[in-house]
Amino acid sequence: MNRKSFLLRSYQNLRTLSSVACFLVTLAFATQLYAAECVPAAGWASVDASGAHPLAAPELYARLARRQIILLGEEHDNAEHHRWQLQTLTALHALHPNMVLAFEMFPRRVQPVLDRWVAGELSEADFLAAADWKRVWNFDPQLYLPIFHFARMNRVPMAAANVDAELVRDVNAKGYDGVPPDKRADITRPAAPSAAYLAYLLAVYAQHESRGPGKPDSNDPAFRRFVDSQQLWDRALAQGIADSLSRHNGALVIGIMGVGHVASGFGVRHQLQDLGLTNVASLLPWEHTANCRRLVAGYADAVFGVPPVVSAAAAQRPRLGVQIEAVPGGVRILQVVSASVAEVAGLRAGDIVTEAAGAPVAQIGDLIETVQRQAFGTWLPLKVKRGNELFEIVTKFPRSP
Numbered sequence: 001m002n003r004k005s006f007l008l009r010s011y012q013n014l015r016t017l018s019s020v021a022c023f024l025v026t027l028a029f030a031t032q033l034y035a036a037e038c039v040p041a042a043g044w045a046s047v048d049a050s051g052a053h054p055l056a057a058p059e060l061y062a063r064l065a066r067r068q069i070i071l072l073g074e075e076h077d078n079a080e081h082h083r084w085q086l087q088t089l090t091a092l093h094a095l096h097p098n099m100v101l102a103f104e105m106f107p108r109r110v111q112p113v114l115d116r117w118v119a120g121e122l123s124e125a126d127f128l129a130a131a132d133w134k135r136v137w138n139f140d141p142q143l144y145l146p147i148f149h150f151a152r153m154n155r156v157p158m159a160a161a162n163v164d165a166e167l168v169r170d171v172n173a174k175g176y177d178g179v180p181p182d183k184r185a186d187i188t189r190p191a192a193p194s195a196a197y198l199a200y201l202l203a204v205y206a207q208h209e210s211r212g213p214g215k216p217d218s219n220d221p222a223f224r225r226f227v228d229s230q231q232l233w234d235r236a237l238a239q240g241i242a243d244s245l246s247r248h249n250g251a252l253v254i255g256i257m258g259v260g261h262v263a264s265g266f267g268v269r270h271q272l273q274d275l276g277l278t279n280v281a282s283l284l285p286w287e288h289t290a291n292c293r294r295l296v297a298g299y300a301d302a303v304f305g306v307p308p309v310v311s312a313a314a315a316q317r318p319r320l321g322v323q324i325e326a327v328p329g330g331v332r333i334l335q336v337v338s339a340s341v342a343e344v345a346g347l348r349a350g351d352i353v354t355e356a357a358g359a360p361v362a363q364i365g366d367l368i369e370t371v372q373r374q375a376f377g378t379w380l381p382l383k384v385k386r387g388n389e390l391f392e393i394v395t396k397f398p399r400s401p
Contacts (some may be wrong), residue, residue, distance in 0.1 A: 039304075043305050044056070044305075047302065047303060061095055064283075065252070068277065069245065069280040070280070073260075074285065076143075078306075080307055081285045082146070084306055088304075100248050101147070102237075110136075114131070118151055157248060162240065190231035190274075234268050265282060269282055281301045283301065286306065318341070318375075321339075323337075324353075327352060332353075347382075352385040374397055382395060
C-alpha cells in the first residue's frame with residue numbers, strides 16, 4: 001500500500017488509516033533506466049541528499065545491528081514486502097539474536113495471546129482466533145504467518161504495539177482532548193506534527209473529503225481532529241516500541257508496520273524522538289522501477305528493490321469498495337469508495353448490511369469472507385437497513401480484476 005493509499009484507508013476506516021504513495025509527491029518524469037539503476041532489484045540502496053546509492057547487504061546489516069530500533073515498512077497486502085521483511089529479520093537475527101518484534105497488527109489487549117504463541121502453546125487457527133485477527137486486521141494471515149513462525153521457532157518475543165481502532169475513531173470524532181484521559185489507553189500527547197506532515201495530510205484530506213468548491217482550511221476543526229487521530233496512531237506505536245525496549249534489556253526492537261508510519265520520518269520515528277529514542281533506522285521496500293527522484297534525504301535510511309507487483313491473491317479478489325465497522329445487527333458502512341462496486345449498486349455511508357448471499361452478517365469477517373468468495377462477473381445480493389427501511393441491493397462485480 002503506498003503512502004496515499006495508507007492515509008486514505010486510515011481516514012476511511014480509522015483502523016489501518018495502516019498503509020501508502022511513497023510519502024513525497026512525484027516530482028518529475030524519470031526513465032526506466034535511471035530508476036532501475038538507482039535501486040537494484042533484490043538489492044539495497046542507501047538514501048541521502050544526493051539520491052539513492054547501491055549498498056552491500058553485509059555492510060548495511062552490520063550498521064543496523066548497532067541500532068536500538070529498526071522500523072520495517074510494508075504495504076499490508078503485498079507478498080513481496082513480507083518476504084523482504086522475513087529476509088531482513090533473518091539476517092539481523094544472526095547478528096543480534098536478542099530481538100523483539102513489535103507489530104502494528106495487534107492491539108495491546110492481545111499481548112497474552114502473542115506470548116502463548118511464541119511459547120508454542122497455540123495452533124495457527126487458535127492463535128488467529130484468540131488474537132481477534134479477523135476483526136482487528138482482516139488482511140490475509142498467510143502473508144504474515146511466516147514471520148509469526150520465525151518468531152516462534154527462534155523464541156523471539158512478539159509485542160502488540162497498537163491500540164484498538166475504536167480509540168482512533170473516537171479521536172477522529174472528538175480530537176485528542178475530547179477523549180477522557182482514562183479512555184486514551186495511556187497514550188500520551190503526541191509531539192506536534194511538522195509543517196511538511198501537516199501539508200501532506202491537508203492534501204489527502206482535501207482530496208478525499210467531500211467539501212464542495214474551495215480548499216479546506218488547515219484550521220478547520222474536522223481537519224485538526226483528523227490530524228489528531230493520525231498522530232495518536234503514530235504515538236501508540238512509538239510507545240509500544242518504547243515499552244518493548246524497556247522490558248527487554250539490550251534488545252533490538254523491530255517495528256513491523258505500514259509504510260505510511262515510516263516514510264520520511266514524520267510518523268513513528270518523529271514520536272520516538274519525542275520519547276528520547278534516537279538510535280533508530282527506517283527501512284522501506286521500493287519498487288525498483290519506480291521514479292527514484294522521489295528518493296530524497298530523510299525518506300528512509302535504506303530501501304530494498306522489490307518487483308512492482310502486489311500479491312496475486314490480492315489482485316484476484318473482488319472488492320466491494322467500502323469501509324465498515326461492526327454494529328449490533330450487522331456491519332455499518334462508514335465510507336463508499338468513488339466508482340466502486342458498492343457505489344454503482346447504490347450503497348451509502350450509514351447503511352447497515354444485515355445479510356450477504358442469504359447468510360446473516362454478524363461481524364466484519366462475515367461480509368469480507370462472502371465478498372472474497374465471489375468470482376468476477378457474479379452478482380452478490382445484500383440485505384440492507386437504511387434508517388427504518390429494510391431492502392435488498394444486488395452488487396455486480398466486474399468481469400475481470
